[in-house]
Amino acid sequence: PLHLARRAVLLFARPNAGRTLGTLAGALAVAMASASEPLLLKAFVDRLTAAAGAPHSAAAAGVMGGVALFVSVLGARLVGAAWVTTSTWRVKLGFEYQMRSRVAAKLSVLSPLTQSEIGTGGLRYAIDASAPQTAGAFTDVAFRVAPILTYVGIATWGMTRLHAPIAVAVLCLVPIPALVAVSTARHQSRRDRMHQAFWTRFWSWYGEVMQGMGTVRAFARERAEERAFTRRMRWAFAAIQRGVAVDARSTLAAGLTELTARALVLAWGGSLVVRGELTVGTLVAFLGYIGGVFTPVQQLVDLYPTVRKASVALDAVFAVLDADEEAPDLPGAVPAPRLSGRVRFERVSFGYRADRRAIDALDVTIEPGQTVALVGPSGSGKSTVLRLLQRIHHPTHGRVLLDGHDLRALEVASVRRQFGVVLQEVVLFNASVAANIAYARPSATRAEVVAAAAAAGAHDFIMALPGGYETGVGEGGRALSGGQRQRIAIARAFLVDPAVLILDEATAALDPVSEQLVQRSLRTLREGRTTLIVAHRLNTVRDADRILVLLDVP
Ligand SMILES: Nc1ncnc2c1ncn2[C@@H]1O[C@H](COP(=O)(O)OP(=O)(O)OP(=O)(O)O)[C@@H](O)[C@H]1O
Ligand SMILES: [Mg+2]
Known part of the structure; x- marks a missing residue:
């Protein structure tokens, strides 16, 4: 799988290398801005608490200054994030374009035997489903991993500086959703493989029946084909439903863990605030980081099934790309001159x-x-x-x-x-x-x-x-x-x-x-x-x- 991924990147992503790097840089900047927000908020809230007794005009100026800083960082992050989204799509579609055009070029030289083996519908499914999946996985990996690690790194550093014991407690909870997700991963990837195989076969069969509708009618096989259709659909939908249930359980586990972390910070941090050992700003910053740190870690873990799916999809795509041409040109083949026809x-x-x-x-x-x-x-x-x-x-x-x-x-x-x-x-x-x-x-x-x-x-x-x-x-x-x-x-x-x-x-x-x-x-x-x-x-x-x-x- 790894060498397939490398080939995919070289083939489909290289033509867009410049934009890809630019987008990554943008995503990193956005992550840094997000990670600095709880700290800004803390500084602001603490200044407010301290200024509570100060002369009115000075306090007002302080508040306005804090708000201005906060708004500009947040605004820059929002604009940056919008740009990153747009640019990510451009990279993603570029990747998909390369992939689809290469497969399309290959289809015209594919040996007819291979073609009839895989089936026309199956081939189409292999491309139509695989291309966006693989492109999505590529952009997710390229533009998520490094920014998320950056965010989590800054958040860890920030929380530790704020209050090390609470930080350790929170950070202990962070991997739990990840562990839950990893435990279901094998089940999921087995499911994906099954799905890919199923839909490839399904569309092969379906395309054939559609094309042969005249024959189906002539032999009064409509009911039989219809039953075959609904039976296959039911089977596939049941499999999807089972998968959704598994996914919902891990989402629930993640939510509960985050809830635990919040409760912990509120209870522990709150009691420290009351005793004057922690500022309100610090508490606010912690809550901000909890909101920020679980989601990205979850996203990081979600990458795993995405990548697994993409690797299944890549198998399908390279199966087409690597399929033998029946009779490729010999090396050094030349265009035919006007033939006399011997x-x-x-x-x-x-x-x-x-x-x-x-x-x-x-x-x-x-x-x-x-x-x-x-x-x-x-x-x-x-x-x-x-x-x-x-x-x-x-x-x-x-x-x-x-x-x-x-x-x-x-x-x-x-x-x-x-x-x-x-x-x-x-x-x-x-x-x-x-x-x-x-x-x-x-x-x-x-x-x-x-x-x-x-x-x-x-x-x-x-x-x-x-x-x-x-x-x-x-x-x-x-x-x-x-x-x-x-x-x-x-x-x-x-x-x-x-x-x-x-x-x-x-x-x-x-x-x-x-x-x-x-x-x-x-x-x-x-x-x-x-x-x-x-x-x-x-x-x-x-x-x-x-x-x-x-x-x-x-
Ligand atoms: N795509 C294919 N895959 C496997 N076997 C094939 C394929 N096409 C043809 N054959 C087999 O090759 C043999 C020759 O087929 P071909 O189509 O050349 O016959 P033909 O002489 O043109 O017959 P007809 O007069 O019916 O058109 C047949 O036995 C057939 O079963
Ligand atoms: Mg013939």
Whole structure:
């Protein structure tokens, strides 16, 4: 955990080092001002008592002077504290910003296998809950520990100077709430770990059910899923409730200890005042310190669970940050030049799991401009071959070469930008039709978008939509039919000027008439470009230059 904390500080806090130090200095100054207040109050009260018999005008001047001093110290502290709060938030958000942006950058290169292992909802929870928790813990530690120790140090010194025996009695009570809190800490951190695991799983499941609501309804599983939902919620809420009870007990213990300290000072100090052995000002100062010293010590102890929680959160964040990229660039990778599209699979083997190969020793060269059809039974690895070419997966043995370069020797984005891809499962984003078509090239003009849509056989149905090209497609494109979505995806591929076309059952969801139409456009698009095409229908495969038959590997 400690080395994770160090990495977190180096990664997320360093960019903001100057402000962090400034805030710490401010917090220290505020702590010193707070610690001097009881002493100022004492001096003031004692002066009042002494002046009780003095001439009126002199006494009034003394009072005014004392008030002025007190007000200015208090005022400065309040202004300082407000500044520290603002600045603390800036540091905290800066920390969170660094963290979130790094995780976001990582998500786009995370291996799809890891991603499906953790689950999308789970990943989101890991980030959404962890980032503020960790950032909060960082600022708490950075801006609380030293000021609190400063305050307690000055308070200890002050109280000892005022009256050592009472000071010792009070200081003996101070650690009690801390000890209570420490005794519950293990329980709490076990609870936090459980919660983190629970909510990660919960959101994974929940996201999946939400996405699959159609399936849930189709099989009339609403009630069952609802029961699962409420059961999980009840379990989690019961755990929260138990935790709150434990926390409330330690808060109560802290309050009672503070009460004891006050009673002690009032009784003991009060009797000394009556006997003339202690001034009223000293008594007031003691009460001030008691009010001031228990809360910070409590806060110091509260840091413990905060830090524990953050360490659990850091585990989750670094699990994402340290997760393997499936196929990282080789050292010295360069941006791809304009590709001609010679594709070579060199004895490529790949398995999603170690014990089972989806592709076994595939060895094939595709010349620039050739169209190759991949056929084979469902599950034989057709989509997998296309993913290997896109470098979404990386071969366990062998290499994939593009224009003679090992794929990984080229920067991944520079290669993918030269691919036109229509996947088996079309994903549209919740934006307009036009924005979805222009997804790969947002700078495309409207005329280009329309031309792409026309080539994909989509223009007519788009014009029939209520808002034409500006119509929203709904979440995941659900406002469109499967065939319409597919044509949008094809239009997308038309709009990039790809060197390699990758079509995974791109026309499977179309009716025969529109398929004919799209096939004709695709034929135009394919000219001069290497094309890998997966299709079940014979007429799609017919005009391919080569047909690659994949067999199911047992
Ligand atoms: N993400 C994954 N994790 C684990 N196994 C996978 C994953 N994706 C595919 N597989 C497995 O790899 C094998 C090949 O899958 P692939 O999707 O390449 O088949 P396909 O030929 O495209 O099938 P279809 O015609 O049904 O689309 C299958 O046995 C499948 O179970
Ligand atoms: Mg497939």
